[in-house]
Amino acid sequence: MSESLKIVWDGSLDTGVKLVDVQHKYLIDIINELAEAIEQDKAASAIGEILNLLQYYTEWHFEREELCMNRYQCPVAAANEDAHGKFIETVKAYREEYRQGGGTREIALRIYQTLTNWLVKHIQGVDCQLGPCLPDNVREQGAF
Ligand SMILES: [Fe+2]
Structure with a gap:
């Protein structure tokens, strides 16, 4: 078995x-x-449920993160919102493709690649700029 x-x-x-x-x-x-x-x-049978959960959870998480960036006037707030909007569109497009074509290993792999590339790049490029905007107590307790 190759690497996980x-x-x-x-x-x-x-x-x-x-x-x-x-x-x-x-x-x-x-x-x-x-x-x-x-x-x-x-993957073929699991992909539908995973896409549902992914859209639900990303929308919830993005909203929290955006509120926080706005409240503390983070300079990347607008860029972050924009990136989130585009990502949600990508997830919706995959859900539509899945709805029409069903689950295959091929679509699952494509979704997996898109998700991992986007998330790692986004966290490192945009989300990491949130910390310095926050007061210490908020950063440590996450109480936003
Ligand atoms: Fe973000």
């Missing part, structure tokens, strides 16, 4: 904001569920 597709959370994904990191770890759990389904050859 699963993503392992490490310090390069640490935004310095506890609550955001907890939410990102859960997003990674969802992606890893997809990775596991692909590895066990169950």
